[in-house]
Amino acid sequence: MAIAQVAGITMTLGTAAVNAAATATPDEKPPAMMRVRLKVNGGSFPLIVDMLTTLLDALRENLRLQGTKKGCDQGQCGACTVLIDGRLPNACLTLAVMHDGNEITTIGGVSKGEQLHPMQAAFLKHDGLQCGIARRGACAHRWACRATLQKNIGNTFTASTQNEIRERVSGNLCRCSAYPKAVSAMSEVVGVSA
Numbered sequence: 001m002a003i004a005q006v007a008g009i010t011m012t013l014g015t016a017a018v019n020a021a022a023t024a025t026p027d028e029k030p031p032a033m034m035r036v037r038l039k040v041n042g043g044s045f046p047l048i049v050d051m052l053t054t055l056l057d058a059l060r061e062n063l064r065l066q067g068t069k070k071g072c073d074q075g076q077c078g079a080c081t082v083l084i085d086g087r088l089p090n091a092c093l094t095l096a097v098m099h100d101g102n103e104i105t106t107i108g109g110v111s112k113g114e115q116l117h118p119m120q121a122a123f124l125k126h127d128g129l130q131c132g133i134a135r136r137g138a139c140a141h142r143w144a145c146r147a148t149l150q151k152n153i154g155n156t157f158t159a160s161t162q163n164e165i166r167e168r169v170s171g172n173l174c175r176c177s178a179y180p181k182a183v184s185a186m187s188e189v190v191g192v193s194a
Helices: 015-023 055-062 118-125 134-153 162-168 179-190
Strands: 002-006 009-013 033-040 043-050 103-105
Touching: 033 055, 043 055, 118 179, 162 179
Parallel strands: 009 043, 033 103
Antiparallel strands: 002 009, 033 043
């Protein structure tokens, strides 16, 4: 990853672009750069990125938002889960240029200042903290899953059992096996009994 400032706008050259530039012959064109405005956690950020920069790299490298974690970088673990206009993509599998103007919420945008979101507080209460890599994606995923359901079907979460909750949040892998505690935390927030 290479980062540069041009006219006050942060530019990131992704790994692919850096490698392409290093091996380019005089006849080859440099990586295509594009202006985007990422709307993240209520803020708006103008960037110039190469077209191969993932949203995850733009969040972590350009904007220095370190809460969204890079786990497998292949879309398998869910550590990079973010909420984009009500959807839950893995930020490592989507390009930053695809989200010009979209509303993006990371785990850092979930709380209201010092006041934790109820999902974050429940994770603390139930010791569903995990190791720190998967936790952010897991907590964000569970929060966003709930927020998405509330937006789509009203203020009720339709899961009536912990098995339904497990199925809805199955996209987050955890190496430290804190699943039971994380499910307990979400169950409390959405009102599902054990």
